[in-house]
Amino acid sequence: MKRYNPSEIEPKWQQIWEEQKANHVEIDPHKEKLYVSGMFPYPSGAGMHTGHAFSYSIVDAIARFHRQHGYNVMNPMGWDTFGLPAENYAIKTGTAPAKVTAENIANFKRQFKRMGVSIDWEREINTSSPEYYRWTQWIFTKLFERGLAYQKESLQWWCPVDKTVLANEQVEGGRCWRCGSIVEKKSMKQWFFKITDYADSLLEELDDLDWPAKIKTAQTNWIGKSEGAEIMFAVVAMPFSETASRQASNGAPAPVETWAADVSENGIATPANITVFSTRPDTIFGASFIVLAPEHPLARQLAVGDFKEATENYIAEAVKKSEIDRTNDTKEKTGVFTGSYAINPVSGEKVPVWVADYVLGGYGTGAVMGVPAHDERDFAFAEKYSLSIIKVIDGNSDEQVYHDEGVLINSGDYNGLPSSDAREKIVAWLEENNLGQGKTTYKMRDWLISRQRYWGAPIPIIHCDEHGAVAVPEDQLPVILPEIEDYAPKGDGKSALARAEDWVNTTCPTCGKPAKRETDTMDGYACSSWYLLRYADPRNAERAWDPETVNYWNPLDFYVGGDHAVAHLLYVRFWTHVFYDMGLVNFKEPIHKLVYHGYINAEDGTKMSKSKGNVVDPLDVIDQGYGADALRTYLLFMGPYELDASWNSRSIAGVYRFLNRVWVLSQQFLDYKGDDVTKNDDAVRRSQHKTVRKVTDDLRRLSFNTAIAALMEYVNDLYKYKVDGFSRETWRQAIEALVQMTEPFAPHMTAELWQELGHEDLIQHATWPTWDDALIVESTMKIAVQVNGKVRAEIEVSADAGEDEVKQTALTQENVAKFVADAEPKKVIYVTGRLVSIVV
């Protein structure tokens, strides 16, 4: 008997698949397509890790399961190669990033092939190749044409270590997502994609996606839609002496009430208006002060008299502070009074204008109305600075700050109205009087895409003195990334490309006069926002993709990964929405089902990390003799794919044992020389059909762990029956079904067995086994008997026994009679095929 030897079998089949291009697919109108992909890897120098192995074990189980079901399965692969690690490595070693990248790809590819994933390598793509980024640039020019790519001077997150700006999504807790250093604000002219135009569209389509709830929630929160109103407060300039005399001893202005009376006499309305944003216009009568963010353009202007210096100092300090200091909510709130006042448009009361850093410059209008009775933050601020607190919502609650809805009080004509009605009426009144309007705002900002780094797709723009920013025409694409000597950014806010003068100096496509190229490159997320479409048509040199081809393969049926909940998964949706509007695709959403898996942790339950030395290298596991088949099967057997799991070196041995049992069973069948023994045929057949039903069902819902458990049970059954010997036809079917069902997990071993079983075609092109319910039915059934909810007996009755017969049998059981005693059962319930419940 041949022994199971993965280190011999696996390379053999990997070579056969490669030579035959076994997984290459083309459009086939006669077959239903199925498109599955993992999130393409960034090929780092470190090589493949357990997370990759896990992702692609899931991808391949899905691909192979559907391939055996006759689907035209596309399972492509590519490399996300632009980005900082390759560039930083290049700076350190003086090697060109392109060269480093090519080496890393070659290494990754070699490693991936050892996993036996059924990839169509003819579709391989690489985002840093000019053939690819040519079209990334083309898409940029199309967005530019539509006004969806624009340049703006603004305060941006700046990473002082990586010396580049970052998108909001790349700042995590005030730190750079790559290097962890504390980010700073810097005012620079930057390129943006106008994702905010698509906020509503992205929100709407989210509902129908077959994505995990937590990802949908994360995206909903990120978009952060809130409905409310913008309300104008007219600024009232006060004579300096007047203001000073009203100042209370603690630096705060006198209470608002004392000012209410003299608005008309002393107040001099200026042209300035402060527009605030509020989601609770129903509480406007309780607005007793205004707070401006330090970045607010009026903040300096409104600082008057004695308050001028303090205000300016405060603003200067606040703008310098890192976001960590500013957004730490355990910190006590601070602020300064500007000396100016504004008028509450509904009550006519004069309210002081403050500047405080608890108000964010970038959200809403950068100004809020302080309603301390109904907002915790405003309350804390009002308490500290002795500002007046006016309760305007009756909440029937003793809480100091009631922030829920309720009935209005102290609100003039609106008293007695519930919040929602009052909101509508107040906004309507503001609109009528040109004092405000209903407004929807979003937390999401536009996507900042320019990077002051070398290793990215150059932004295809030429700056001309006469024509401004001009898109590079399609026939001049790609704008090739020039080879240069020194890649390092110098911290002057420009990429190293700015020093490639031959490249920078060009002519304007519109007028032909000397002009300069844009020297920023695009965020790597731009490249990954359309690769799922390029896979469908990867060698097209005429256009980014042929719409018909893409409309056949896309959208993706399954997208497998465990990262990028908002960033990539939001951007890829955004671009596809735009492509839909441009008529380039006939669907809005690029990904139907998102298979978002957990992390594989180290044996001790903590994250694998090089510094801790607890990293499990998937290639080591293969080399130890377990092979890729055992590794893959184990990764899927560990538990539900959604959950985090800890590696266990003993458990993988158990899975290897299972594969070995499949192998041994098959070999013993093949080697069997005796007569046919039909004794167990019915039982074997029943077990086979039951297992096919269960495994098929489990794999349809991606319950890999239970599918593998069912296969183990099946193998255990067959081991019991084989003791008596084999009958060739029954056992051939039983074993072929077993081998086929194991193929999605252990493709090499099953390919070998399939061949030994006499098949010339590859197992992956075989037809998945079917089951016959009639063969699964047993002649008898076991019924549990409960008395008052406790199981007291188990009876075996014939499968076609009627209700009365079952109940009668149940009641006459010795142990049942004992517990029923003399009592007359109050109720006897029969749950067909399962149990009898007797109530006494």
Add this chain to the structure above:
RNA sequence: GCGCGAGUGGUGAAAUUGGUAGACACGCUAGCCUUAGGAGCUAGUGCCUUCGGGCGUGCUGGUUCAAGUCCAGUCUCGCGCACCA
């Protein structure tokens, strides 16, 4: 603080519609076999027990003939967002 998810044996877990809780596997125990290996095979393995049975899915209640599953409350852990007005 807000939102989402999860709490089941010594361990990873299973239970798809309320219907015999713990499938499958690891580990452990005993035995068999063996040219001795990190091999293979068989049986047992939730806890307690006076061997009748009793208890058991984080905790407290509720609905039901029947609850891991449904409802109310509560605790713990994990994740996401976090001064977004």
